[in-house]
Structures are given as structure tokens and as C-alpha cells.
Amino acid sequence: MFNKIAIIGCGLIGSSILRSIKEYKIAKKVNIFDKSKDVFTFLKKENLIEGTNDINQSVRDADLIVIATPLGAYKEILLSIKDDLKKNIILTDTGSAKKEINKIIENLNLKEISWIASHPIAGTEESGPQAGFHKLFKDRYCIISPSQEAKKEDVEKLKKFWEKIGCKVKTMSFEEHDHILSLTSHLPHAIAYNLVRTAISKEDQFKKEIIQYSAGGLRDFTRIASSDPTMWKDIFKDNSENILKALDNFSNNLVELKEAIKEKNESKLIQIFSKTKNVRKEIIEAGQDTNKPDFGRKKD
Amino acid sequence: MFNKIAIIGCGLIGSSILRSIKEYKIAKKVNIFDKSKDVFTFLKKENLIEGTNDINQSVRDADLIVIATPLGAYKEILLSIKDDLKKNIILTDTGSAKKEINKIIENLNLKEISWIASHPIAGTEESGPQAGFHKLFKDRYCIISPSQEAKKEDVEKLKKFWEKIGCKVKTMSFEEHDHILSLTSHLPHAIAYNLVRTAISKEDQFKKEIIQYSAGGLRDFTRIASSDPTMWKDIFKDNSENILKALDNFSNNLVELKEAIKEKNESKLIQIFSKTKNVRKEIIEAGQDTNKPDFGRKKD
Numbered sequence: 012m013f014n015k016i017a018i019i020g021c022g023l024i025g026s027s028i029l030r031s032i033k034e035y036k037i038a039k040k041v042n043i044f045d046k047s048k049d050v051f052t053f054l055k056k057e058n059l060i061e062g063t064n065d066i067n068q069s070v071r072d073a074d075l076i077v078i079a080t081p082l083g084a085y086k087e088i089l090l091s092i093k094d095d096l097k098k099n100i101i102l103t104d105t106g107s108a109k110k111e112i113n114k115i116i117e118n119l120n121l122k123e124i125s126w127i128a129s130h131p132i133a134g135t136e137e138s139g140p141q142a143g144f145h146k147l148f149k150d151r152y153c154i155i156s157p158s159q160e161a162k163k164e165d166v167e168k169l170k171k172f173w174e175k176i177g178c179k180v181k182t183m184s185f186e187e188h189d190h191i192l193s194l195t196s197h198l199p200h201a202i203a204y205n206l207v208r209t210a211i212s213k214e215d216q217f218k219k220e221i222i223q224y225s226a227g228g229l230r231d232f233t234r235i236a237s238s239d240p241t242m243w244k245d246i247f248k249d250n251s252e253n254i255l256k257a258l259d260n261f262s263n264n265l266v267e268l269k270e271a272i273k274e275k276n277e278s279k280l281i282q283i284f285s286k287t288k289n290v291r292k293e294i295i296e297a298g299q300d301t302n303k304p305d306f307g308r309k310k311d
Numbered sequence: 312m313f314n315k316i317a318i319i320g321c322g323l324i325g326s327s328i329l330r331s332i333k334e335y336k337i338a339k340k341v342n343i344f345d346k347s348k349d350v351f352t353f354l355k356k357e358n359l360i361e362g363t364n365d366i367n368q369s370v371r372d373a374d375l376i377v378i379a380t381p382l383g384a385y386k387e388i389l390l391s392i393k394d395d396l397k398k399n400i401i402l403t404d405t406g407s408a409k410k411e412i413n414k415i416i417e418n419l420n421l422k423e424i425s426w427i428a429s430h431p432i433a434g435t436e437e438s439g440p441q442a443g444f445h446k447l448f449k450d451r452y453c454i455i456s457p458s459q460e461a462k463k464e465d466v467e468k469l470k471k472f473w474e475k476i477g478c479k480v481k482t483m484s485f486e487e488h489d490h491i492l493s494l495t496s497h498l499p500h501a502i503a504y505n506l507v508r509t510a511i512s513k514e515d516q517f518k519k520e521i522i523q524y525s526a527g528g529l530r531d532f533t534r535i536a537s538s539d540p541t542m543w544k545d546i547f548k549d550n551s552e553n554i555l556k557a558l559d560n561f562s563n564n565l566v567e568l569k570e571a572i573k574e575k576n577e578s579k580l581i582q583i584f585s586k587t588k589n590v591r592k593e594i595i596e597a598g599q600d601t602n603k604p605d606f607g608r609k610k611d
Binding site: 107132136151152154183187190191192194195196197198199200201202203204205206207208209210211212215217220221222223224225226227228229230231232233234235236237238240241243244247248251254255257258260261262264265268269272273275277280281283284285286287288290291292293294297299300 | 407432436451452454483487490491492494495496497498499500501502503504505506507508509510511512515517520521522523524525526527528529530531532533534535536537538540541543544547548551554555557558560561562564565568569572573575577580581583584585586587588590591592593594597599600
């Protein structure tokens with residue numbers, strides 16, 4: 012499908028892409044670059060890569076380049092590689108926010124390159140190449156957002172690439188992506204971080220008990236709140252406008268909920284809770300979660 | 312262990328206790344009462360009960376009475392049964408908040424009865440007797456809070472009862488229970504309800520897409536936000552003081568997080584996110600969740 016693919020950044024996502032490319036024989040050659048020597052050494056030991064850990068060499072002659080680093084590293088990477096890019100190649104990424112990267116690409120004014128942003132919605136709360144596995148993308152959505160300059164045939168080619176490694180591909184604009192993800196992913200992460208921080212406070216003399224009894228709800232949030240801090244710091248920076256708007260809506264709704272609790276307003280509370288119960292049904296109907304109780308943690 | 316047990320309210324929790332009593336042969340006789348005839352008919356069809364659906368008959372001669380209804384039904388139930396109670400029996404419940412029920416019991420001035428509040432921290436997001444199963448309590452904590460009048464031997468007996476059906480029993484005061492649960496369970500539920508309500512709005516033209524891409528974080532909250540509205544309305548009423556305090560702390564922390572996002576304050580964001588990552592480790596070390604990625608939803 013490709014002669015040579017270069018993957019810049021080989022953590023959970025990058026190394027899973029690497030494993031998929033190997034598993035499904037998608038490219039004759041794959042080179043990677045990771046700023047951490049340990050990552051490179053690990054992947055070499057696993058027989059997943061050849062060559063050296065050189066960013067310029069890795070992208071030279073590549074006809075597909077995938078950037079899979081935290082968003083904050085994009086600018087430096089693009090400045091480093093821009094003179095090594097062949098003409099008519101596809102440049103993509105795996106980032107969770109699209110506004111800033113598009114600004115960077117626009118400013119670089121890359122010629123005859125198909126820049127098509129990608130966002131495979133897949134991952135676990137773990138990070139690093141040890142956590143990667145080739146089935147990470149199976150049945151998961153991948154949103155692609157082609158730039159105006161991207162060739163139609165390249166968009167089709169990249170679509171097929173993601174499909175081959177297991178994704179269901181959807182196309183939307185950068186702006187739509189950033190709005191939708193701010194609600195499905197970025198807001199939930201901000202809230203989870205804030206909730207765990209509020210519930211577990213060093214000053215609480217019952218901190219030990221709070222951890223002990225966390226199965227009553229809190230533990231579900233700690234999974235999300237243990238996602239990679241560097242990655243998430245960048246997402247909150249790059250999609251700050253959408254996220255702040257969502258947080259303001261959240262705060263306004265919270266004022267209303269607090270009022271209902273203060274007034275012991277039963278009908279209002281029932282109304283709020285019933286609406287969200289229906290959302291769960293819609294999510295299960297959309298195939299986005301199972302209806303197995305307690306995420307399958309039911310004892311058998 | 313007991314001659315006769317009466318269970319008032321036979322939904323998810325009550326019917327699971329019923330199934331456990333049968334499974335482990337804990338009582339010679341079990342009677343139940345549920346205000347829904349359908350519940351009674353269902354349990355009779357499943358051969359789990361005998362007798363009639365009469366609240367007074369069900370508690371007469373019982374030496375253990377378990378109230379497993381939503382908190383809001385307690386007062387009416389206790390008024391109905393108080394003249395049918397034998398002396399020297401154990402009265403317990405399964406409720407998630409303890410302040411109001413204790414007020415009710417105090418006002419009723421029940422004589423020679425061991426009132427020992429119980430809270431088995433077990434459940435799924437489902438409700439109703441069809442959702443019950445006898446292993447629901449296996450390895451889950453049950454917090455008991457004995458009243459001052461409860462006999463020591465009765466506390467020991469009830470402890471053994473919960474242990475027999477699978478629980479690890481811990482004893483604490485009503486006040487400690489309500490404080491700890493406000494943080495481990497009630498606050499997370501309030502926040503989950505509020506988050507789902509904020510993310511999924513009818514007015515958003517991308518509502519369909521937001522549901523479609525909910526695997527990025529939102530779906531984890533919808534499970535909690537689909538818990539039984541009646542049950543939760545009562546919990547928020549009965550433990551409102553602790554919950555409002557926790558929500559105020561949450562709001563104050565959220566203001567700080569918003570500021571950090573607005574200012575693109577990288578070090579502050581990293582600091583917040585790193586702290587919560589450590590909490591996750593403590594929860595796994597306490598055996599309250601597994602460290603399997605993505606709650607075991609990793610593809611195999």
C-alpha cells in the first residue's frame with residue numbers, strides 16, 4: 012500500500028500503528044523516530060523496527076508520515092522535517108485537537124503535500140510503547156479532516172490505510188471535530204480530573220476510607236483522570252475555546268442542580284436524572300458501549 | 312442462622328439478598344413485601360418466595376427485617392410495621408444515606424429492637440428484581456452503623472449475615488458513613504448526571520455525532536448517570552448537606568482549573584493531572600479496581 016511509512020512518536024498510539032502496519036503488511040518499510048532512546052531501544056528489541064533513531068532519515072523517502080506525539084511537539088517536529096519531505100506525500104497525525112496544528116501547517120506553507128489530519132478515537136489509560144497492541148483500532152472510529160490542498164486520491168488512500176488497521180473512518184471539518192471532541196472527550200476529562208482532585212484531598216482524615224470505598228462511583232472517574240498529563244495539558248491548550256465554553260455550560264447546569272438539592276426539589280431532580288438515563292440507551296443503541304452491568308465487572 | 316427473615320422492597324438489592332439467603336440457606340423462612348405486584352409475581356414465578364404480598368404478615372415473627380427500598384419509602388414502611396415487630400429482633404436496611412433514617416427511627420422510639428443500619432456497597436446500573444443475582448455481594452464492602460441501643464450480640468449476628476452472603480463488613484458511625492459516601496459515590500453521581508446533561512443537549516446540531524463518538528470518555532459517565540432516578544433523588548435529599556459541601560469544593564476547584572486553561576498555564580495543568588494519576592494507583596493497590604486497560608474493554 013505504501014513503500015515507506017514514517018511514524019514520529021511511538022508511544023501507545025504510534026507503537027500500535029507500527030504493530031498494525033507490520034501485522035497487515037501495509038508498507039515495505041517503516042521507520043520511526045522517538046525523542047526517547049528507551050522507546051527506540053524497546054521497539055528494536057521487540058523486532059518491530061530497523062534503522063536508526065534519526066528524525067530526518069526516518070521521513071526521507073517516506074510516502075506516508077504519521078505524527079503520533081503529544082500536540083505540543085508538532086511545531087518543532089515539522090520545522091525539523093520540512094526540508095526532508097518528498098513531493099506528493101501524505102502527512103497525517105493522531106492528535107485530539109486540530110485548530111493549532113492547522114495554524115502551524117498553514118504558516119509553514121508546505122508545497123505539494125496532502126495534509127490530512129487524523130484522529131483515531133482509540134486508547135487506554137496507559138501510555139508508552141509497552142502498552143501498544145495491534146488490535147487497538149479494531150472497530151474504533153477514526154475522524155479525518157483533509158486540508159483544502161489535499162488531493163482526493165490521497166484522502167481515499169489514507170482512508171483505506173485506517174480501514175485496513177481496523178477503523179471506521181468518518182470525514183469532518185477541523186472545526187466540527189474540535190467542537191464534537193470537546194464534548195465527548197475533553198469536557199469529561201476535565202471533569203474527571205477535577206472530581207478526583209476534589210474527592211481525594213490530603214486534608215481529609217478519611218482519605219484512606221475514601222479510596223477503600225471508591226467502588227461506589229469514584230473509581231470509574233479515576234481511570235480517565237489517570238490519562239497522560241502531558242498529552243492532556245496540550246489538548247486543553249489547543250482546544251481551550253471549545254473546552255471553556257463547555258465548562259461554562261457545565262457550571263451553569265451545576266448551579267441549577269445545586270439549587271434543586273438545596274430546595275429538596277424532588278420533581279426537578281427526577282427530571283434531570285431521567286433525561287440522562289435515556290442518553291445511556293442511545294449510546295448503547297449506537298454501539299458505543301455494551302449494556303452489560305457494571306462494565307462487565309459483574310461477578311460470575 | 313435466622314428463623315424468619317423479612318425483606319421489604321425486592322428490587323436489584325432486595326432480590327439479590329433474597330437469592331443469597333436461599334443459596335446459602337441462611338433462614339428457614341423468608342417473606343417479602345414489595346409495593347409492586349409485578350415484583351411479587353415475578354419472584355413467585357421464579358420460585359424464590361412463598362406466602363402473600365402483605366407487609367404486616369411478612370414482618371410478623373421475623374427475627375431479621377431488611378428494608379431495601381429507596382430511602383423515601385422508609386417512613387411509611389416503618390409506620391406500617393412498627394406494631395407488628397417482635398421484641399429482640401434485628402432491624403436493618405441497605406440505604407446509601409443514614410442521617411434521615413436515624414431521625415425517623417429515633418422519633419418512632421422503638422423499644423427492645425436492635426436497629427443497625429447497613430450499606431452493602433454493591434449494585435449495577437440496572438434496577439428491578441430481574442437484575443438481581445446472588446453473587447452481587449461477593450467481595451464487596453458492607454458498612455454497618457449500629458445504633459446505641461443495638462445489642463452487641465445482634466451486631467455480631469448481622470455482621471455474620473453479611474459475611475455469609477459474601478461481604479467484607481466494616482463498622483463506622485452514621486456521620487462518618489455519610490461523609491465518606493458523599494465523596495466516593497454521591498458527588499461522582501451528581502457530577503456524572505450534570506456532565507451527561509451538559510454534553511448531550513437537544514439544541515446541539517451534532518447531538519448524533521456526540522453520541523457516536525462517546526467512547527472518548529463520555530460513555531463512562533453515562534453508566535453512572537443511568538442509575539435509578541427515584542433512588543438517587545432520595546439520596547440527594549437525605550445527604551444534602553455533605554453533598555452540597557462537596558459540590559462547593561468541586562466548583563472552587565473548577566474555577567482554578569478554568570483559570571489554568573484560560574491562561575494556558577502548562578505547569579499548573581500538569582500539576583493537577585499528575586496528582587490524580589497517583590490516586591488511580593492507590594485505588595488499584597487497595598484492590599478497588601483492576602489495572603486492566605479500559606476496564607477490560609481492550610480488544611483481544
